[in-house]
Amino acid sequence: MIEIEGITKRYDATTVVDDVSMVIEPRTIAVIVGTSGSGKTTLLRMINRLVEPTSGIIKLDGADNRSLPGYELRRSIGYAIQGHGLFPHRTVAQNIATVPVLLGWDKDRIKARVDELMTLYQLDPEAFGPRYPHELSGGQQQRVGVARALAAEPNVLLMDEPFGALDPIIRAKAQEDLLAIQKRFGTTIILVTHDMEEAVHMGDKIAVMDAGKLVQYAKPAEILAKPASAFVETLVGASERPFRLLSLGRVRDAMEKGSAEGEAIPGDASQRDALAELLWSGRPALPVTGADGKPIGRVTVDGLVKRAARPA
Amino acid sequence: MNIRFDKLGVVIAAISAYAAFAAPFATFRANRIVPGQARSILEALPATTGTLLLVTIVVAALIALFKTPLVLRLAASVAALAALALLIGVAGTFLTPAGNTFARVSPASGFWILIFAFTLLLADVLTRLNLSPLARVGVLVVAALTIGLLLISGSWDNLSILKEYFNRADSFWAEGSKHVTLALGSLAAAVIVGLPLGILCHRVENLRAGVLNVLNIIQTIPSIALFGLLIAPLGWVAAHVPGAAALGIRGIGTAPAFVALFLYSLLPVVANTVVGLAGVPRAANDAARGMGMTDRQRLFGVEFPLAFPVILTGIRIVLVQNIGLATIAALIGGGGFGVFVFQGVGQTAMDLVLLGAVPTVALAFAAAIILDAVIEMTATRRRVETA
Ligand SMILES: Nc1ncnc2c1ncn2[C@@H]1O[C@H](COP(=O)(O)OP(=O)(O)OP(=O)(O)O)[C@@H](O)[C@H]1O
Ligand SMILES: [Mg+2]
Numbered sequence: 001m002i003e004i005e006g007i008t009k010r011y012d013a014t015t016v017v018d019d020v021s022m023v024i025e026p027r028t029i030a031v032i033v034g035t036s037g038s039g040k041t042t043l044l045r046m047i048n049r050l051v052e053p054t055s056g057i058i059k060l061d062g063a064d065n066r067s068l069p070g071y072e073l074r075r076s077i078g079y080a081i082q083g084h085g086l087f088p089h090r091t092v093a094q095n096i097a098t099v100p101v102l103l104g105w106d107k108d109r110i111k112a113r114v115d116e117l118m119t120l121y122q123l124d125p126e127a128f129g130p131r132y133p134h135e136l137s138g139g140q141q142q143r144v145g146v147a148r149a150l151a152a153e154p155n156v157l158l159m160d161e162p163f164g165a166l167d168p169i170i171r172a173k174a175q176e177d178l179l180a181i182q183k184r185f186g187t188t189i190i191l192v193t194h195d196m197e198e199a200v201h202m203g204d205k206i207a208v209m210d211a212g213k214l215v216q217y218a219k220p221a222e223i224l225a226k227p228a229s230a231f232v233e234t235l236v237g238a239s240e241r242p243f244r245l246l247s248l249g250r251v252r253d254a255m256e257k258g259s260a261e262g263e264a265i266p267g268d269a270s271q272r273d274a275l276a277e278l279l280w281s282g283r284p285a286l287p288v289t290g291a292d293g294k295p296i297g298r299v300t301v302d303g304l305v306k307r308a309a310r311p312a
Numbered sequence: 313m314n315i316r317f318d319k320l321g322v323v324i325a326a327i328s329a330y331a332a333f334a335a336p337f338a339t340f341r342a343n344r345i346v347p348g349q350a351r352s353i354l355e356a357l358p359a360t361t362g363t364l365l366l367v368t369i370v371v372a373a374l375i376a377l378f379k380t381p382l383v384l385r386l387a388a389s390v391a392a393l394a395a396l397a398l399l400i401g402v403a404g405t406f407l408t409p410a411g412n413t414f415a416r417v418s419p420a421s422g423f424w425i426l427i428f429a430f431t432l433l434l435a436d437v438l439t440r441l442n443l444s445p446l447a448r449v450g451v452l453v454v455a456a457l458t459i460g461l462l463l464i465s466g467s468w469d470n471l472s473i474l475k476e477y478f479n480r481a482d483s484f485w486a487e488g489s490k491h492v493t494l495a496l497g498s499l500a501a502a503v504i505v506g507l508p509l510g511i512l513c514h515r516v517e518n519l520r521a522g523v524l525n526v527l528n529i530i531q532t533i534p535s536i537a538l539f540g541l542l543i544a545p546l547g548w549v550a551a552h553v554p555g556a557a558a559l560g561i562r563g564i565g566t567a568p569a570f571v572a573l574f575l576y577s578l579l580p581v582v583a584n585t586v587v588g589l590a591g592v593p594r595a596a597n598d599a600a601r602g603m604g605m606t607d608r609q610r611l612f613g614v615e616f617p618l619a620f621p622v623i624l625t626g627i628r629i630v631l632v633q634n635i636g637l638a639t640i641a642a643l644i645g646g647g648g649f650g651v652f653v654f655q656g657v658g659q660t661a662m663d664l665v666l667l668g669a670v671p672t673v674a675l676a677f678a679a680a681i682i683l684d685a686v687i688e689m690t691a692t693r694r695r696v697e698t699a
Contacts, residue, residue, distance in 0.1 A: 050602055071605060073604070074602060074603065074604035081598060084595075085602070087596050089614075089618055099603050102603065102604055102605065
């Protein structure tokens with residue numbers, strides 16, 4: 001659990017982060033969105049004390065984050081830096097091994113961990129391990145940056161626009177991998193992004209920042225349905241709202257009794273995908289299949305459209 | 313056929329034509345201090361050998377003049393340089409009357425210009441070949457071995473510079489080792505003091521301007537003050553006090569020379585350390601802190617390796633500068649190759665000046681090539697790409 005209590009950061013006269021309070025529940029993902037310069041990175045860096053707050057307290061699992069020396073605190077928190085920040089003089093493998101080496105892991109364990117992470121991020125350890133960062137593409141560098149943050153299996157992970165340079169296919173894969181890792185290890189993640197789609201997809205809760213202030217911190221559905229201000233509404237993207245709302249729900253939850261013709265859709269697909277398929281194929285209803293592939297009901301255009309409307 | 317000129321080749325051809333046909337190849341003197349008589353290539357060498365040398369030079373210059381394959385240019389420059397190096401020795405033997413130990417034969421302007429022209433060609437070819445750092449050091453080693461072999465073989469024994477050497481063989485090596493000790497010792501001291509000072513200046517911003525300013529002042533004023541102020545009175549003593557010149561203008565000893573070189577070396581080391589550390593990408597420093605490195609780990613694990621090529625550049629400047637400057641140390645009794653230079657100046661014996669100057673230039677040249685290679689090798693692996 002991360003408790004941020006009344007955190008403020010001022011540089012001279014300008015307040016960059018202004019009295020922010022929020023609680024990130026253990027084993028959840030909080031996504032921070034906001035315009036450029038709104039203080040997202042600064043807030044993130046106050047958690048691992050790369051930036052010291054002007055006032056306020058941050059607690060990790062109940063303990064003040066100032067109770068440890070800064071460097072020890074940072075070894076326990078994964079940090080994927082904005083724009084990757086790889087060490088140009090170290091190979092990819094050495095970069096990923098940074099924190100395990102600092103923690104004094106033995107060689108075999110480090111090698112195994114590095115290979116595991118590189119394989120996970122589709123970088124062949126044999127081919128990419130000995131390369132230097134400048135010999136990688138931007139997207140590959142970014143994946144190495146994320147792998148480095150994950151290397152020591154941290155409980156808390158801070159990620160500053162980690163998927164910005166990835167193409168849609170690899171980005172989707174990286175997001176799923178991160179969700180899987182988060183589920184498996186119960187990691188608490190704070191993720192900064194500019195991509196509302198990513199925020200809605202990844203976040204258990206979304207924090208919206210504007211000019212240093214936290215203007216709304218709520219579940220994605222609530223952010224979409226009840227934006228706290230015109231700013232949040234604009235950021236969420238008014239024309240995208242119904243589809244984003246649908247993307248949060250599973251087909252299974254919108255299922256009606258009955259049957260339908262044609263190709264089926266699995267129950268755990270998103271309602272947005274179901275609507276897209278309905279519109280694209282011009283059918284009024286789709287059969288829904290369960291985990292065993294047997295039909296268990298159907299979804300209809302009418303039913304989904306009702307769900308896409310602003311909740312009461 | 314389409315004939316194209318090589319730009320540098322035009323210059324090389326022009327100056328080598330002048331040097332081969334209009335300038336003296338060697339100088340003959342009845343003894344070491346009387347004015348010399350110029351000898352052209354054909355006068356300085358046996359007839360066939362002389363003609364052969366002229367032909368070699370003309371062909372090599374023509375190859376340089378036109379756009380020709382690199383291998384051909386390489387062969388031409390090496391052949392011309394080898395012929396010059398061998399035949400200047402032959403000229404020494406040819407011009408010296410048998411049994412005459414007073415006569416002096418030395419290379420003259422034409423020889424030096426030709427050497428310069430074809431070294432230029434060779435350097436140009438080597439640059440265009442884009443040799444790896446190790447290969448460049450290899451070329452240096454081959455050149456050094458060749459010169460060493462020529463020296464040992466005795467083919468240059470009749471040249472005046474070697475006659476000066478034979479008169480002073482013991483002191484040559486003694487002064488040589490003093491020269492190297494002075495240059496390397498003061499460099500080592502400057503690195504030992506300058507690196508920590510540079511790191512301190514990088515970390516403590518308030519200190520930076522002050523320290524660098526003080527070093528700047530030392531770099532300019534005291535170098536002139538220390539060496540310059542000494543050159544004037546000692547020069548006066550050498551010229552006006554009978555016997556002082558013959559004594560080699562010994563003055564104050566090695567210690568002040570060492571200190572002066574050390575102070576002179578500090579600025580490049582400290583300044584390059586500061587610049588190198590400041591040039592470490594912010595993202596790398598940020599990541600180092602973000603991953604949980606302590607200040608020490610960040611210094612030795614990230615900042616230092618990334619700043620290393622720049623720091624090495626500072627060390628290269630200092631080494632080359634010290635090898636040259638150590639010559640002047642002789643003026644304040646510090647010893648080194650400068651001893652021969654100033655003795656030679658005092659005695660108006662140019663060959664003695666060369667005995668001090670040529671090894672100094674060779675040392676500085678070799679040091680520059682070796683350190684450049686080291687810098688390049690460390691830098692290629694650490695090429696910084698800003699995020
Ligand atoms: N060290 C600093 N000194 C002064 N001002 C700073 C410093 N670091 C950040 N700022 C300012 O604080 C504000 C917030 O910066 P921050 O990096 O947190 O923004 P951000 O929300 O992460 O933006 P982006 O989306 O562009 O990454 C910016 O206006 C920035 O100029
Ligand atoms: Mg940012």
